[in-house]
Amino acid sequence: MSLDPRADLPDLLQQLMDLESVSGAEGPLADEVERVLRGCGHLEVLRDGDTVVARTQLGREERVVVAGHLDTVPVAGNLPSQRREVDGVDAVWGRGACDMKGGVAVQLALAVELAEPTRDVTWVFYDNEEVEAERNGLGRVARTHPEWLEGSFAVLGEPSNARVEGGCQGTLRVEITLTGTAAHSARAWMGHNAVHDAAEVLQRLRDYQPRQVEVEGLRYHEGLNAVRISGGIAGNVIPDRCVVEVNFRFAPDRSEDEAVAFVTDFFAPLPVEVTDLSPGARPGLDRPAAAQFLAAVGGEPQAKFGWTDVARFSALGVPAVNFGPGNPSKAHADDEFCPVADLRTCADALRRWLS
Amino acid sequence: MSLDPRADLPDLLQQLMDLESVSGAEGPLADEVERVLRGCGHLEVLRDGDTVVARTQLGREERVVVAGHLDTVPVAGNLPSQRREVDGVDAVWGRGACDMKGGVAVQLALAVELAEPTRDVTWVFYDNEEVEAERNGLGRVARTHPEWLEGSFAVLGEPSNARVEGGCQGTLRVEITLTGTAAHSARAWMGHNAVHDAAEVLQRLRDYQPRQVEVEGLRYHEGLNAVRISGGIAGNVIPDRCVVEVNFRFAPDRSEDEAVAFVTDFFAPLPVEVTDLSPGARPGLDRPAAAQFLAAVGGEPQAKFGWTDVARFSALGVPAVNFGPGNPSKAHADDEFCPVADLRTCADALRRWLS
Secondary structure, three states: OOOOOOOOHHHHHHHHHHOOOEOOOOHHHHHHHHHHHHOOOOOEEEEEOOEEEEEOOOOOOOEEEEEEEOOEOOOOOOOOOEEEEEOOEEEEEOOOHHHHHHHHHHHHHHHHHOOOOOOEEEEEEEOOOOOOHHHOHHHHHHHHOHHHHOOOEEEEOOOOOOOOEEOEOEEEEEEEEEEOEOEEHHHHHHOEOHHHHHHHHHHHHHHOOOOEEEEOOEEEEOEEEEEEEEEOOOOOEEOOEEEEEEEEEEOOOOOHHHHHHHHHHHHOOOOOEEEEEEOOEOOOOOOHHHHHHHHHHOOOOEEOOOOOOHHHHHHOOOOEEEOOOOOHHHOOOOOOEEEHHHHHHHHHHHHHHHO | OOOOOOOOHHHHHHHHHHOOOEOOOOHHHHHHHHHHHHOOOOOEEEEEOOEEEEEOOOOOOOEEEEEEEOOEOOOOOOOOOEEEEEOOEEEEEOOOHHHHHHHHHHHHHHHHHOOOOOOEEEEEEEOOOOOOHHHOHHHHHHHHOHHHHOOOEEEEOOOOOOOOEEOEOEEEEEEEEEEOEOEEHHHHHHOEOHHHHHHHHHHHHHHOOOOEEEEOOEEEEOEEEEEEEEEOOOOOEEOOEEEEEEEEEEOOOOOHHHHHHHHHHHHOOOOOEEEEEEOOEOOOOOOHHHHHHHHHHOOOOEEOOOOOOHHHHHHOOOOEEEOOOOOHHHOOOOOOEEEHHHHHHHHHHHHHHHO
16 A cells, blocks of 8 residues: 555545554555655655654754654554544544544645745654653664754644643652561461551552642643552462552653652652653743744643653753644544544644744 | 272372372372272272262261362472471471371271271262362262261361361452542543552451450451452553452351351441352360260360361261361472371371270
8 A cells, every 4th residue: 555645634644544553563654654755855864663754954044853653552443444423523533543643644744745844844753652662763763863853843743632732741650569478368367468568558649639730831730649559369378469550640840860759758668669760841832943833833732741752852952742633532542533623733733833 | 009008107198199189180099099998898988070988887876977188289399209307207298298198098097997996987088179169079979969978077187287176267258349430640630549449448457356266165366368459450541440359267156147247347338249158167076976086186176277178067067177197387388298107196096086
């Protein structure tokens, strides 16, 4: 199947979706995207694994980055794509419609169309966003070719209802392991029940009051939650081990170290083991490129609560926002869809900003 | 391999062990036990599946039952058996030595030896004690041929350090399921965390004070414990379900219904679901046969905390005690063993009682 970047946006989106690209199997889609971009005289095309980067080299004063990932979570009987009405709205339905081939369709169409943008643009199509962080294509390029991602501002086309969502919250995962002494449950007093000791951990979490804080005009909302608990090996054995996994989502005014310190202090004297940590990203809406972007897009920017790859740009010193078609709550859903109107809204806004 | 029931007890025990009989595969051992018993003119031999029953028919005033199971938990590199010193004591080592081919060796030797016991004796060798209750051979015979198990008193040769352990505690398992509302952990306030709600369950368990109670002169010790807890499906999802499995070990002065009522009341208003329930057994030491047994055996009887098949006899109206060689804490251990002295102590006591 070949892509036609000049097709109507919903048609292009369906072409992108029907070229399946579950994480790790983006090759055929990346090849096709590369072929399309190499056909454009105004673009320099680079490739690293299944990440394709295309950029104008017009010598503009400013360079901006527009990025999106090519991969999807596994297909769940929701391909091939369909054009159908959902909740009374004209939409494209199926795996990837929302997360995030809608955004990819917009950026691929504009990369081909805008031969002389007012800012130099680097278009990034990357692999493996939906899997472990170490496989993330954007992270890999940031390590191996950081110069490919240079710019004064970045737009990530993750679904945001075609509204600007600024920054993102950080995420920290820790494990708290309670230990006891195993015994036969018929002689429980010879052991010490580690699961019972988890009462203290859970009670503190229950009493926790989430902090809400404004950062650069956007309101963030933190959260501290047990996301998993497990203990016990048999119905007649006093558990000698219970593990509580806790996820802390923290506003971007805290550094990674500050987040770890908060959680460590929160559970003290119980030891916490950090298993996963990703920094948040400040919105960066005070930068000139961001202000012009906001003016072109219109509307009030919102805080982004979830973690997204804007944090990778932030770590490279490039302020970034999320701006893409589709409702983020439909990401990964079996009934994933993207309203056609969102596709047009996003394409029009980016075109205004770059023309 | 053939059994020689007149061999020295530790040798007979090794023969029994080396004829592997993991639950469900007791056939060859049951065949061999049946062959040996059929060779005794003083015994009537019956068989149901892999359970072998042999009984004298001397017309005595009283009939007693001596029972043991033929099966073991899976072998763990601890066969063939060995005669070796353990902790300075002459012992037989390997799978089944303790649980409970030591007891089986004693009862097989005496079944052959005692042609004219002072009480009629029913010797029961049964299958599938170490697996799900519904497969238990003693339970099966109790359903299909309850008359085979009739008697005024029963001795179960489970390991008890060659001391009499009376009755057994009952065991009840319940599940308490907390339910919430799933949400992405970046927007936790849109959900309700079911794991946090388990704090209440665990705190009550932590505060629980176990009851100790004397029943017919033996002191029982109850226990109420979480034996398993699980909740959560992913590191970024607020759990909408958390299940706590609780095991209540109750003294034999409570009926099954009373045990369920206690636990239901303990966790109210949280609903509890009963997943497993086995009644306890009163010691029955006030019966004449029991008194004579105690006199023959000597020593102070102890309460049995764990659940054993004495409860099945109790349910049939036959008071029963545990009395067998080996330390119950070595049951199922990889370094299972049985002191040779325990074998001789048990055999001598039963011989005194029945001669």
